Amino acid sequence: MTVTLPDAPLIGDELSADLAAAALSLARRFAAGATLWVVSPQWEPHAHHVAVEFVHPVIMGKRALPSVALVEPDPLAQCRVAARPGDVIIAVASADQPQVRGIMRRSPAWGTDTIWIGSGERPPAGTATHILWVPSDDPMVPATGRFVLMYHLLWELTHVCFEHPGLLTPTTDDCAGESCVTCGDEGRLAEVLLPPATALDSALVRTATGEEYVDVTVVGEVSVDDLLLVHGGAALTRIGDEGVA
Incomplete structure (x- = not known):
C-alpha cells in the first residue's frame, strides 16, 4: 500500500x-x-x-x-x-x-x-x-x-x-519460547500509589496486572507517582525522568 x-x-x-x-x-x-x-x-x-x-x-x-x-x-x-x-x-x-x-x-x-x-x-x-x-x-x-x-x-x-x-485472537502462545514476560526472570514497571507509612511497611503500586504491595527497602524513600522496577515483590531501582521502559 x-x-x-x-x-x-x-x-x-x-x-x-x-x-x-x-x-x-x-x-x-x-x-x-x-x-x-x-x-x-x-x-x-x-x-x-x-x-x-x-x-x-x-x-x-x-x-x-x-x-x-x-x-x-x-x-x-x-x-x-x-x-x-x-x-x-x-x-x-x-x-x-x-x-x-x-x-x-x-x-x-x-x-x-x-x-x-x-x-x-x-x-x-x-x-x-x-x-x-x-x-x-x-x-x-x-x-x-x-x-x-x-x-x-x-x-x-x-x-x-x-x-x-x-x-483478532493471537495464535501464538504468550508463554512459548525461552523468554516469557509473565513467567520469566524479568522486572516490571510500577508506579507508586501510596508510599510506606513506616520503614517496615510496603508501598502500594500500580502495575500492568493491577495494584499490589512491594518492598522498597532497596530503593529507600519513595513518593507518589515514582516509577520503580519491581521483581519478586521487591523494588529493585527507581526509574528516572529520562528512563524508557
Missing part, C-alpha cells in the same frame, strides 16, 4: 508496514474490550479528530469504537486516571513533547498499548508500542493532510481487521 502524489510518496513502504501492524494490534485490543484515549497537547484538533474517527462509524455497518479525546492541560494526569489495563493511548505530538514522553514512559505500568503519531526527529525505538512517523523536518507537516491521512488509514485498516475475525 503506497499512497502518492504526482511527485512524492505520502505513505511509503516502511510507514505502510507500521500502519498495518498498529491497526492489527488496535483491532485486537478493541475486540478484547479496550477504550482508546487520544492526546495531542500541541495540536488539540488532532485529538478530537482521531477520537471522532473511531467513535463515529460513517460507513454503513461498521462498529462504533470507544474513543475519547483527553484535552485538559495535563494529559498525563488524565491518562493516569482514565486508562485501564488493556486500553490504548494514541498521541499525536512531536518527539520532544514532555507530557507525551511521560505518558509513553509510564504506560507499561498502566498496562496500556501506545501509538505515537508525529514528524521530525523520531522517538527512540521502543518508546511506544507503535510509532507512525513522517521523516520530515518541515514544521508545517502537522498542519497538512499527512497526519490526517495516517490516522484515517489507521481507522480504516482497523475495520479491515474486523472483517477477518481469525486475526
Whole structure:
C-alpha cells in the first residue's frame, strides 16, 4: 500500500508496514474490550479528530469504537486516571513533547498499548508500542493532510481487521519460547500509589496486572507517582525522568 502524489510518496513502504501492524494490534485490543484515549497537547484538533474517527462509524455497518479525546492541560494526569489495563493511548505530538514522553514512559505500568503519531526527529525505538512517523523536518507537516491521512488509514485498516475475525485472537502462545514476560526472570514497571507509612511497611503500586504491595527497602524513600522496577515483590531501582521502559 503506497499512497502518492504526482511527485512524492505520502505513505511509503516502511510507514505502510507500521500502519498495518498498529491497526492489527488496535483491532485486537478493541475486540478484547479496550477504550482508546487520544492526546495531542500541541495540536488539540488532532485529538478530537482521531477520537471522532473511531467513535463515529460513517460507513454503513461498521462498529462504533470507544474513543475519547483527553484535552485538559495535563494529559498525563488524565491518562493516569482514565486508562485501564488493556486500553490504548494514541498521541499525536512531536518527539520532544514532555507530557507525551511521560505518558509513553509510564504506560507499561498502566498496562496500556501506545501509538505515537508525529514528524521530525523520531522517538527512540521502543518508546511506544507503535510509532507512525513522517521523516520530515518541515514544521508545517502537522498542519497538512499527512497526519490526517495516517490516522484515517489507521481507522480504516482497523475495520479491515474486523472483517477477518481469525486475526483478532493471537495464535501464538504468550508463554512459548525461552523468554516469557509473565513467567520469566524479568522486572516490571510500577508506579507508586501510596508510599510506606513506616520503614517496615510496603508501598502500594500500580502495575500492568493491577495494584499490589512491594518492598522498597532497596530503593529507600519513595513518593507518589515514582516509577520503580519491581521483581519478586521487591523494588529493585527507581526509574528516572529520562528512563524508557
